[in-house]
Amino acid sequence: MRRIIALVAFACLLLAAVGSPAACPAKTATPTTSPNSPTSAELVEHPKQWDGETITFAGEAITQAMIRGDHAWIHVNDDAYYLKNVEEGAPLGGYNSGHAIWLPANLVRKITYYGDYTHEGDVVSVTGVFNAACGEHGGDMDIHATSLDVVAEGHEFEEPVSLEKLGAAVALVALAGLLWFANRKATHADTFGAAGNSKR
Amino acid sequence: MAQMNRTEGYPSLTAREHWGKYAAGVVTEVVFILGLTLMGYLLALVAMVIWR
Amino acid sequence: MIIRPRREDHLVIGKYTGKVIVGVGLLMAVPLLTSVAFGEWDTAVDFLISMAVCFIFGYGAQLLSRTESDLAWSHGLVVAAGSWIWATAIGALPHFLSGHESSYLDAMFDVMSGYTTTGLYMLQDLDHISYGLNMWRHLLTYAGGQGIVVIALTFLFKGTAGAYKVYVGEGKDERLLPNVIQTARAIWLVSLVYLGVGTIALSITGLALGQNPVRAVLDGLWVFMGGWSTGGFAPQSFNTAWFHSISYELITAVIFIAGSFNFALHWAVWTGERKEIRRNVETVSFAITLTLTVLLATFWLAKSGVYPDAMALFRKSFYQLASGHTTTGFATIYSRAFVTQWGTVGMLATTVAMGIGASACSTAGGIKGIRVGIITRSFVADVRRMVAPESAVVREKYHHIRANWLDDGVVKSAMAITVAYVSMYLLSALLGALYGYPLVESLFEGVSAGSNTGLSCGVTSPFMPAVMKVAYIVFMWLGRLEFMSVFALLGYGISIVRGR
Numbered sequence: 235m236r237r238i239i240a241l242v243a244f245a246c247l248l249l250a251a252v253g254s255p256a257a258c259p260a261k262t263a264t265p266t267t268s269p270n271s272p273t274s275a276e277l278v279e280h281p282k283q284w285d286g287e288t289i290t291f292a293g294e295a296i297t298q299a300m301i302r303g304d305h306a307w308i309h310v311n312d313d314a315y316y317l318k319n320v321e322e323g324a325p326l327g328g329y330n331s332g333h334a335i336w337l338p339a340n341l342v343r344k345i346t347y348y349g350d351y352t353h354e355g356d357v358v359s360v361t362g363v364f365n366a367a368c369g370e371h372g373g374d375m376d377i378h379a380t381s382l383d384v385v386a387e388g389h390e391f392e393e394p395v396s397l398e399k400l401g402a403a404v405a406l407v408a409l410a411g412l413l414w415f416a417n418r419k420a421t422h423a424d425t426f427g428a429a430g431n432s433k434r
Numbered sequence: 435m436a437q438m439n440r441t442e443g444y445p446s447l448t449a450r451e452h453w454g455k456y457a458a459g460v461v462t463e464v465v466f467i468l469g470l471t472l473m474g475y476l477l478a479l480v481a482m483v484i485w486r
Numbered sequence: 487m488i489i490r491p492r493r494e495d496h497l498v499i500g501k502y503t504g505k506v507i508v509g510v511g512l513l514m515a516v517p518l519l520t521s522v523a524f525g526e527w528d529t530a531v532d533f534l535i536s537m538a539v540c541f542i543f544g545y546g547a548q549l550l551s552r553t554e555s556d557l558a559w560s561h562g563l564v565v566a567a568g569s570w571i572w573a574t575a576i577g578a579l580p581h582f583l584s585g586h587e588s589s590y591l592d593a594m595f596d597v598m599s600g601y602t603t604t605g606l607y608m609l610q611d612l613d614h615i616s617y618g619l620n621m622w623r624h625l626l627t628y629a630g631g632q633g634i635v636v637i638a639l640t641f642l643f644k645g646t647a648g649a650y651k652v653y654v655g656e657g658k659d660e661r662l663l664p665n666v667i668q669t670a671r672a673i674w675l676v677s678l679v680y681l682g683v684g685t686i687a688l689s690i691t692g693l694a695l696g697q698n699p700v701r702a703v704l705d706g707l708w709v710f711m712g713g714w715s716t717g718g719f720a721p722q723s724f725n726t727a728w729f730h731s732i733s734y735e736l737i738t739a740v741i742f743i744a745g746s747f748n749f750a751l752h753w754a755v756w757t758g759e760r761k762e763i764r765r766n767v768e769t770v771s772f773a774i775t776l777t778l779t780v781l782l783a784t785f786w787l788a789k790s791g792v793y794p795d796a797m798a799l800f801r802k803s804f805y806q807l808a809s810g811h812t813t814t815g816f817a818t819i820y821s822r823a824f825v826t827q828w829g830t831v832g833m834l835a836t837t838v839a840m841g842i843g844a845s846a847c848s849t850a851g852g853i854k855g856i857r858v859g860i861i862t863r864s865f866v867a868d869v870r871r872m873v874a875p876e877s878a879v880v881r882e883k884y885h886h887i888r889a890n891w892l893d894d895g896v897v898k899s900a901m902a903i904t905v906a907y908v909s910m911y912l913l914s915a916l917l918g919a920l921y922g923y924p925l926v927e928s929l930f931e932g933v934s935a936g937s938n939t940g941l942s943c944g945v946t947s948p949f950m951p952a953v954m955k956v957a958y959i960v961f962m963w964l965g966r967l968e969f970m971s972v973f974a975l976l977g978y979g980i981s982i983v984r985g986r
Contacts, residue, residue: 278820281827296613297722300696300730307696307730309722311613319614326588326610328948330723334730351526351616366792366827371730373798375820393528399583403531406538413545420549447668447675456679459756466763467743470773471736474780474804475796481788482796 267327268312269293274331281366281375291377292359292385293332296349299342306339310358311349317386319354321393335360336371337379347388357386490985491978497553498561499568499978504547506569510577511540516625517580521618529584529618536579543576563974567967574598574959577626584619586610588948591955596623598959601630602966603849605718605815605940606958608948612723617704620721624711630966631715631745631849632677676752677714684710684741691733713741716850718815718940727818735805738816746772746812746844748856750887759887767863767884768845768855772811775842775858780807783828783835792827806941811839813851815940824943830926833943837930840939841911851938851965853907857900859884864897906969910936910961917957918945936961 268274269292277284293312300307314327337360349355362379365371370378514537521530557565577600578593587593592608599606600623609615609623663669689706693699705721712719722728726738744752751769754762763769784803793799802819806828809816824833843852867882874880882892890896911933918928923945931945935958946958964972 275822278822279826281823298698298701302696309724309728311723313611315611315614320586320611321614324611326586326948328610330611330613332723334724334727349614351614367794367798367802369794369798372732372735372801373793374727374730374818375823376730395528395531399528399531399535403534403538406535406542410538410541410545413542413549417545417549420552447672455758456756458758458760459752460679460683462755462760462763463744463747463752464740466769467740468736470743470776470808471739471804473777474784474808475800477777477781477784478788478796478800478803481784482799484785485788485791 267314267316268331269316270312274312274333277333277364278375284364285366287364288362289364289377290359290361291333291335291364291379292357294349294355294388295345295347295358296330296332296355298348299345301339301342304339305336306342308335308337308342308345308358309333310335310360315349316357317354319349321351322354322391334374334376335362335379336368336376337362337382341379341382344382344384346384347390349388352392353390354388356384356388359383359385489981491981494553494555495561497551498555498557499564500547500551501553502557502561502565503569503572504544504551506544506565507540507547507572507576508544510573511537511544513625513629514540514580514622517618517622520621521616524617526616526618529580529616532580532583533618533622535583536576539579540576543572560974560978563971564978567963567971567975570598570601570963570967574601577601580619580622581609584615586612586615586619591952592948595955595959597626598962599940600626600717600719602938602962603627603631603715603717603813603851603940604935604938604962604966605712606935606942606946606962607719608946608955610948612721620704620708623719624708624717624721627715627717627719628677628681628711631717632673672753673749676749676756680714680741680744681710684714684737687737688734688741691731691737692729695729695731695734709738710741713738713814713816714745714849716742716745716812716814716844716848716938718809718817720816725818726816727820732801735801735818739805739808742812742814742816743808746814746848746850748845748847750847751845754887762887765885767859767886771855771859771862772844775839775855776808776811779811779835779839780804783807783832786831786835787828790829807836807839810836810934810939810941811842812844813840813937813939815934815942817941821942822944824930824941825927833926833930836941837926837933840930840937840941841907841933843937843939851936853904853937856886857904860892860897860900861904863892867892903968907936907965910964914957914961917954921951921954932958932961936965938962938965 270290272280272284272289274291274293291310291312293310294316296309296311309332311330311332313329313331315324315330318324320326345356345358347353347355359382360377360379361381362377364377366375367373368376368378514533518530518533518537521527521533574594574597577597578590581587581593581596582590586609587596588608588610595606595608598604605627663672685706688709689703692702692705697705708719708721709726711717720726720728726735729735748766748768751762751766780803783806784799787793787803788799793802805816805818819827824836828836841852842858843854844850846854846856863882863884867880871880883889884892911929914932914936915925915929918932919925923931927943927945930943933939934941935946
């Protein structure tokens with residue numbers, strides 16, 4: 235009987251935790267900061283509605299372009315980081331979100347910076363046809379663009395190391411070294427002290 | 435890795451005499467997996483014939 | 487009666503847990519060096535701090551727990567399950583210090599997801615993280631796939647008889663060779679040979695696809711690690727959709743399917759038993775269930791006309807299903823596309839594939855082919871018994887490396903673990919439903935976490951309720967360790983409180 239009561243109490247507690255306003259379902263997805271209409275997320279959410287439509291899509295060019303013959307792939311993010319990324323101090327705003335763009339290779343040359351750890355990429359605006367499942371590209375969801383404009387140029391930056399962090403690192407490494415040494419001495423004493431030579 | 439040779443009783447796993455067998459093993463596995471992939475493609479072909 | 491653990495028990499567990507955590511610290515040297523090589527000083531300091539904390543914990547625990555006793559079975563299980571928790575708590579430091587996680591819980595979620603080769607993540611702005619952190623993400627999933635304990639076994643445990651007991655606690659119970667240390671080394675050999683071959687193949691393909699050389703090689707290495715470990719992490723938020731190439735998809739599919747094979751199978755095939763690959767209960771079971779789930783999804787997608795031609799249909803359907811069935815989690819479609827394009831049947835086919843999972847003693851998760859094979863065989867045997875004359879003795883065998891008798895004990899334990907997995911899947915679906923997610927989506931996502939797959943239909947996000955994050959962490963942990971060692975750890979905890 236006591237067990238049953240305990241079990242029921244536990245289940246109630248769990249349900250209370252689930253239902254409490256503190257743990258309320260934050261179904262509010264990423265706050266929209268995208269400059270686009272439709273946004274990258276809306277395109278994924280309603281692929282049929284936009285399939286085959288000509289749209290304009292803007293965002294940060296990321297990582298690199300992949301040139302394949304006279305065309306190229308670029309990836310453009312219209313997420314919370316398209317103007318300023320986390321490394322530069324932008325607040326967290328959910329996952330990255332964007333689309334793959336297939337476009338003539340000569341257009342890619344307009345892009346100077348691609349977003350990565352040390353760069354905020356150029357903000358580009360492309361116009362082209364959205365494909366929910368592109369026949370030319372193995373069913374990929376993509377945009378076949380015919381024009382590209384650089385809206386804002388990106389830049390390079392370097393995240394500085396804070397002195398406090400460096401100090402903490404030095405102190406912790408020193409402590410770790412000390413413990414390693416103490417442990418080595420202790421094990422050494424265990425192995426060679428009492429039992430004599432027990433080398434395997 | 436150097437310690438491996440000293441373990442008594444077992445021949446070294448990385449000895450050159452084994453390499454041929456290992457390579458044949460990798461090839462066998464890759465062929466088997468490509469067979470599964472082919473199955474996926476055939477199913478797609480059949481599906482398209484039925485519904486298109 | 488529960489016996490309260492003695493001081494000696496705590497000491498043994500402390501000592502070996504300490505050793506495993508030192509192993510995690512040593513592992514951090516790789517991302518540290520990567521950061522230094524690319525001049526990412528801030529990330530390098532993050533790793534320096536994290537390494538130091540690992541050593542302080544690891545050596546501290548060993549200093550406090552000096553003992554000569556060897557591990558008993560229960561200790562092995564507790565060390566395995568406990569190490570994963572500690573390794574997650576400390577391994578999350580680099581993620582947290584990077585500033586890309588909104589809480590320490592999120593950082594722990596990512597690390598548990600990495601170790602358990604799941605592949606769900608909370609990290610935000612992935613497209614702007616350092617090479618060092620990306621190396622750590624992929625290295626920990628590669629290492630977790632082999633088993634953190636296997637790593638420690640290979641490098642840190644010196645021929646202790648107890649080593650095998652920790653190894654089993656991590657959900658791997660095959661002895662490829664008579665000696666457990668040799669077994670660990672054979673596992674490494676297979677993994678490293680594939681690492682070499684796979685990375686070279688992906689790097690060359692990446693170059694041919696127009697990637698710059700540095701990125702082609704790093705992506706090759708990382709995608710290999712994510713694939714082989716059936717983890718499913720990729721260096722970009724676009725996952726493997728980034729590459730837009732059938733060659734890249736084929737190579738990654740070979741890598742993750744090979745990664746989902748039992749190490750004992752690899753070893754048999756590699757040592758000349760090539761027939762094993764088409765006779766083994768697990769490969770047979772995998773081939774059948776994969777065909778059935780691909781069939782279901784492919785026909786459904788063809789009927790609903792999502793993809794324009796057979797090639798597109800094959801590339802999307804087979805890849806997602808194989809990725810799900812091997813519990814990898816690589817995807818060439820958007821997460822939400824499962825809901826908006828694949829629909830209910832497509833999602834359920836994927837969910838079933840994920841739930842079954844791949845082979846035991848591999849890097850994969852899920853119920854596992856061997857259990858599905860054994861349960862099916864025993865069902866067939868029961869039917870045969872019913873139709874056979876009463877005097878007939880019906881005995882079934884299944885083939886795994888050698889022919890094995892299907893006795894009641896084998897069937898019973900296969901059933902027990904299967905029931906545990908299915909209960910966990912249902913519980914996860916219920917939890918999601920309680921929070922207002924549609925049932926199909928919460929089942930998909932819960933099975934994905936519990937089977938260590940990592941495909942997502944959009945439920946997992948940094949904005950997910952904290953209770954669900956914690957629950958998913960526990961599901962990933964339970965699923966990877968196949969329940970038993972986690973229950974042993976719980977039992978250990980209870981016996982401390984309640985024991986006499």
